[in-house]
Amino acid sequence: MADAVIPASVLRSLADKLYEKRKNAALEVEGVVKQLALAGDHDKISAVINLLTTEFTYSPQANHRKGGLIGLAAVTVGLTSEAAQHLE
Template sequence: MEPPYAPLSESCAKALGDKVYEKRKLASQEIEKMVTEFNHKNNSGQIRKLIEVLSNDYATSRDANRRKGALIGLAATGLGLGKDSDKYVNELVTPILNCLSDPDLRVRYFACESLY
């Protein structure tokens, strides 16, 4: 059976929702490497699955730290895709735009930062 946050590892999924920024940052670096590898192998299915996990399980979470994790993870996904990010622009940007109206100030801040 596949882990619930696949293709994320369990440790990456946990760190992505951590209250400590540095742990979320490390998880995002793992995501960037993973996406770069998927992209080189033309594995768009895994890339879309990862974006779906970030968008559905993290960006809409009740926990603000998980929402912040979604934003840094989506930004890392865009970085990992490089010039191919245009193929996924709608999937990447929509959850970020939704977070711009989040009640939590820090989530809104990270939403702005993730678009940079």
């Protein structure tokens, strides 16, 4: 489900070895999450968080982990005051 929300090219860029590509991908993730937050679609936001956690931050590859962390930070920035809703 989150794959449909976040384009595949952005997910590839999150796993790139270059910091600049990961940073630009995180900015796109932030924009998507802002739009979802404005629309009130918290199920899709949770799916994005789960995707970043399972596919990226738990990865054995260092660049995937780095991309997952910067992606989760972008999600938090995109949520602004609604971030507490998604913390476990």
